[in-house]
Amino acid sequence: MRFISTRGQAPAVGFTDAVLGGLAPDGGLYVPQDWPTFSKAKIASFAGLSYAAVAAEVLGAFAGDEIAPADMRAMCEEAYASFSHRAVVPMVQIGPQTFIAELFHGPTLAFKDVAMQILARLYDHLLGQQKRHQTILCATSGDTGGAAVEAFRGRQNVKVVTMFPEGRISEVQRRFMTTTGDANIACVSVQGTFDDCQAILKDAFQDQALRQAVDLAAVNSINFARVAAQAVYYFTTAAALGAPGRAVNMVVPSGNFGDAFAGYVALRMGLPIKRIVVATNSNDILARAFSTGRYVRGTVQPTISPAMDIQSASNFERLYFEGVEREATDTARAFEGFAKTGVIDIPPGALGAMQAIFTGVAIGEDETARTILATLNETGELIDPHTAVAVAALRHVDLEGPTVVMSTAHPAKFPEDVAKACGVTPDLPRGVASLAGRAECFDRLPGDAETIKAYVRAFSEG
Numbered sequence: 449m450r451f452i453s454t455r456g457q458a459p460a461v462g463f464t465d466a467v468l469g470g471l472a473p474d475g476g477l478y479v480p481q482d483w484p485t486f487s488k489a490k491i492a493s494f495a496g497l498s499y500a501a502v503a504a505e506v507l508g509a510f511a512g513d514e515i516a517p518a519d520m521r522a523m524c525e526e527a528y529a530s531f532s533h534r535a536v537v538p539m540v541q542i543g544p545q546t547f548i549a550e551l552f553h554g555p556t557l558a559f560k561d562v563a564m565q566i567l568a569r570l571y572d573h574l575l576g577q578q579k580r581h582q583t584i585l586c587a588t589s590g591d592t593g594g595a596a597v598e599a600f601r602g603r604q605n606v607k608v609v610t611m612f613p614e615g616r617i618s619e620v621q622r623r624f625m626t627t628t629g630d631a632n633i634a635c636v637s638v639q640g641t642f643d644d645c646q647a648i649l650k651d652a653f654q655d656q657a658l659r660q661a662v663d664l665a666a667v668n669s670i671n672f673a674r675v676a677a678q679a680v681y682y683f684t685t686a687a688a689l690g691a692p693g694r695a696v697n698m699v700v701p702s703g704n705f706g707d708a709f710a711g712y713v714a715l716r717m718g719l720p721i722k723r724i725v726v727a728t729n730s731n732d733i734l735a736r737a738f739s740t741g742r743y744v745r746g747t748v749q750p751t752i753s754p755a756m757d758i759q760s761a762s763n764f765e766r767l768y769f770e771g772v773e774r775e776a777t778d779t780a781r782a783f784e785g786f787a788k789t790g791v792i793d794i795p796p797g798a799l800g801a802m803q804a805i806f807t808g809v810a811i812g813e814d815e816t817a818r819t820i821l822a823t824l825n826e827t828g829e830l831i832d833p834h835t836a837v838a839v840a841a842l843r844h845v846d847l848e849g850p851t852v853v854m855s856t857a858h859p860a861k862f863p864e865d866v867a868k869a870c871g872v873t874p875d876l877p878r879g880v881a882s883l884a885g886r887a888e889c890f891d892r893l894p895g896d897a898e899t900i901k902a903y904v905r906a907f908s909e910g
């Protein structure tokens with residue numbers, strides 16, 4: 449399988465280089481040259497397989513002959529053994545046709561573990577083969593950092609520097625990153641927003657000298673392997689609800705658009721998805737884009753669903769590229785322009801193609817809190833604020849048939865806001881309860897690319 453850049457100025461690469469490279473050298477994102485597809489019979493067969501077996505099928509379709517199927521299967525088995533629920537992604541029913549897919553049974557209690565656990569094993573495997581060492585630079589809105597630290601801690605071939613926006617993430621989120629004590633992990637509290645952290649990441653990736661000096665890698669959802677690994681639970685949940693015989697709707701709490709785009713990937717691979725609802729908090733750039741056709745950066749407002757406090761959704765570039773029928777010149781012009789002006793006018797044809805699949809809904813803070821309470825009262829389920837944004841979105845759309853709501857975090861990751869909304873303080877599951885007592889280690893730096901790049905270089909070479 450070959451991967452091409454959305455901006456058309458970088459050579460096509462194989463799976464290994466797409467995974468280890470992260471961002472393409474022309475600033476674009478890697479996408480598969482052709483979408484691999486599964487037959488209806490194959491998709492139906494997923495209903496009888498373990499999660500790890502489906503993951504090996506989906507990832508194997510992108511890895512092609514670069515990873516032996518037995519190795520892929522072994523890595524998937526090991527990755528998903530780290531989850532505390534045997535189903536890996538179990539579902540609970542909250543309405544006649546409505547199900548919550550619990551993506552939070554991994555070691556750091558958020559859906560980022562689903563992709564990161566397998567990604568760390570892919571890195572180990574591929575870097576070991578090439579006798580190569582890399583430095584992963586990660587920008588996190590709260591959960592990616594913890595998942596990356598947990599997945600990559602103590603690994604021989606990688607160092608990890610993770611940047612988080614100061615004061616914008618919960619204590620539990622921060623502690624998952626800062627308390628491991630492993631020598632290959634560094635955490636930076638950046639004076640700025642998540643979008644600032646993401647801009648610094650992009651800047652670092654465009655600095656060829658730094659890239660080469662430290663062999664820079666990215667595990668944000670700009671990394672296609674992340675997105676591919678997230679497509680897996682669209683297959684497992686839909687197959688459990690009768691796909692491919694029945695089409696399924698998906699409701700996804702969204703920030704950087706990696707998760708919702710993974711649904712689109714599953715669709716392109718043959719999964720009958722009727723509609724993907726992109727649920728945002730008041731940072732509604734995606735919701736506005738799908739309804740108005742203008743993708744316009746706003747100012748980031750802090751919310752009780754901080755992992756979605758994003759006004760520049762990097763995976764949107766992949767969808768735009770598909771929307772303009774893979775016109776790389778158009779995509780490059782649009783996103784280079786966006787970096788300067790903060791605006792993209794989506795061409796009508798592309799917008800129509802997007803609207804045929806996606807609906808955007810933005811949910812305010814009061815409604816999010818009220819939804820946590822109502823869901824507890826009506827179903828007995830305690831949900832986190834991100835999941836609540838998606839559950840609230842159900843009321844604003846008209847969906848027919850089975851519907852899966854992606855539950856992206858355990859409520860105990862956001863105990864204060866959940867308690868404020870419904871009066872119940874969620875307990876941390878056994879195994880992570882000791883987090884509060886451990887010493888934290890992180891550095892505070894200004895939101896300035898040069899300062900952080902120097903820090904990355906020093907840590908990598910140290």
Ligand SMILES: *Cc1c(COP(=O)(O)O)cnc(C)c1O
Pocket residue numbers: 558559560590591592669701702703704705706707708755756834856857
């Ligand atoms: C990252 C995250 C999201 C948003 O996912 P994207 O792929 O960035 O759209 C939603 N909820 C939680 C809990 C997250 O950690």
